[in-house]
Amino acid sequence: MDDQQLIPHLFRTEYRKIVSVLCKYFGWEGIETAEDIASETFLTAAQTWGLGGGIPPNPTAWLYSVAKNKAKSHLQRNHLYKTKIEPALTGTKNTVEYPIDLSPQNIIDSQLQMMFAICHPSISTEAQIGLSLRILCGFGIEEIANAFLTGKDTINKRLFRAKEILRQGKISIEFPPAAEIEQRLSPVLTTIYLLFNEGYYSVSQNKVLRKELCLEAMRLCTMLVENETTNMPQVNALLSLMCFHASRFEARLDRDGSIVLYQQQDTSLWNAELISKGGYFLRRAATGDKLSKYHLEAGIAWWNTQHTDSKEKWENILQYYNRLLQIEYSPIAALNRTYALSKANSKEEAIIEAEKLELTGNHFYFALLGELYKDIHRQKAIENFQQALRLARTQTDKQAIQKQLDRL
Amino acid sequence: MDEYLILMRLDLVIRETPPSPEQMQQYMKQYQDWVGGIAAQNKFVGGTALSLEGKVIKPKDVVTDGPFAEIKEWIAGFITIRAKDFDEAVSLAKGCPILNGEGNSVEVRRLTDGHHG
Structure with missing residues (x-):
């Protein structure tokens, strides 16, 4: 790393540490002071290191000691007020140590x-x-x-x-x-x-x-x-879930930052290291007797890292959604569950279930119905996709739905 | 929206041999698909299946173990749901896969506020 990048890098990694320690010491009353001291520390670093001083052998330790000194002088100013002026006013006395521990x-x-x-x-x-x-x-x-x-x-x-x-x-x-x-x-x-x-x-x-x-x-x-x-198990499950999702980060956004749908992703861009890391934390999550929503979502996310379109995959995803919805309802989980149902059981069964959801303000709802009707009833598929198009708000969503319509 | 209890009863007398692990798995899937469908409509409130163990308590401090030879119908589980009226509650309850079995039954009751409603 060259000198130009060092300070921004240290800011990203060390600022938050200094603020947390100082704020813990000062309490919420002093949160602005803590932030000011941390910012001033980096200002001092930029000035000193830039102006011929050069970068010290251990930049992090240097930052900590400057932050400590700034915090101490701040406290001393307050202390001066507290020991010299306040006692004169109220008649009490106190002495203070400053064990700022970095x-x-x-x-x-x-x-x-x-x-x-x-x-x-x-x-x-x-x-x-x-x-x-x-x-x-x-x-x-x-x-x-x-x-x-x-x-x-x-x-x-x-x-x-x-x-x-x-x-x-x-x-x-x-x-x-x-x-x-x-x-x-x-x-x-x-x-x-x-x-x-x-x-x-x-x-x-x-x-x-x-x-x-x-x-x-x-x-x-x-x-x-x-x-x-x-x-705890649920913390490991959450980390696992995020690893699995993040593994597709490069594949799911194109160069302009637009979403690439799961089925159209270039799987060679999926990050194998994050997938295996997710697996590691999922195994660590498999202790205790409580199944959190993060466990269930991580289970779904794991199956989504598998390229296969097997019945086993969709059956497992369906069962995770069945249980997830019992813990916490959300429209998107209800729609995903119905899609999994169409893959695990049948499209006919999924259509009956989908029509019970009554999410008529949601364009994904009509897009799902369009998808389910695609090979069963072309006219109904078109009507549903058209309704989805009317309800979609973002350009990306509209484009994706239009593509489906064009293919019918 | 009111809340309703769906009480699932199995007929223990008619039942022949206990189900195989594969059958159990199939029953479980059917049950979860049914409850999942109710939950996907945001109409699931709570509830659970019950294990096979149990105790029956009678007057004069008489406690016996289950499963219960003298009880014909055995409660397999219960869930509570949200529905706009009895008709809707009954129509959701009709999907319960336990009804595929001869002699089994499902009871639907509306929950009331307090113990005297």
Whole structure:
């Protein structure tokens, strides 16, 4: 890596660590201070290393020690106020030590504790994702705005409001007690999965940014897997699921960032390493007696990494969807389940089931009916695809449906 | 939308030999396809199949083990669903694969608020 790339690279990997440790130390009251100190540290680095100072032998250690010094002088200024001025006003006295600990273990602990604090049910999921990107992933406000296809002002307001709620609610930056881990993990996993989906299914055409969001979600989940108390079956299942999905990242987007449908993907672009990694975490997830929705989704995702069109594949996918829908209903799972039913049982049976779904506002619903009628009743297939075309909102979806119509 | 209980009963007297593992797997698929179909309509609320073990408690602290020789119909499982009226609940219940077996039955009951509704 050359000198030009070093600081941006270190910013991406170290900013979030410094912020988490300092914020853990200052509390939510000092989150802005923590962010300022971390930013100033990189500014100092850019100035010192650039202006003849050269890059120090251990740049990371250099950054930590500058951050520590900045934090200490900030605290000393506050301390001065607290020890000299406040006592004069109130008549009390106190002395303070500043054990700012940037050891690897404390960095990891602080980030994990921060993860639990940010993914707190008292703030909206959008804000949780935004804060995660800012504090846990070190994204700039502009990058977050791009990911959400909105303006910087909107994101600034959203993050500001979320921090206010965390402050007012006095949400502690700590590990939940052992008995609560499972329950508190649930919203953390939801946020990680939404962050991943934000990248995977985003409407943004920016392929690099989208991939980055997916990788960040996987990195956060990996931290949970590597930590003993949070290394639970459902966490491994989620990581496995994301590995399987991510394995198709290169194949499912073309050069312009448009979606390439599963059936049309160049399977040589599927990432074999991620598929085998997904398999590894899926095996690790196969402990305990609880089947989470992540287990079921990972099972479906595993079958989707298999090229075959066998009955066995679709039977397995169908059964996973049957159980997934019993845990959590979603229109897209209902539609996918019906498609699997047509492959595992028959198209006729799937048509009867599809017509019961009554998802008449959803263009995927009509596209599915069109697909099911294709070889059975051409006129009905055309009518359904035409209805899908009327309801589709994005250009990509419209093009895909038009292609189906042209083929009939 | 009201909630309804679908109670599945097996006739133990008519049943000959216990089903083979392959048959069990086939029953399981049929059952899951039926429940999955209800869940895909967002009408599944909860419920489960039941294991073979059980206890029966009678007055004067009499507790016996199941399966229960003196009980003809054995409860195989139950689910609760959402439906707009009894007709819809019954039509969803009719898909229960347990009804393929002679002597079996499915009972549909509307759930009420509290114990006295």
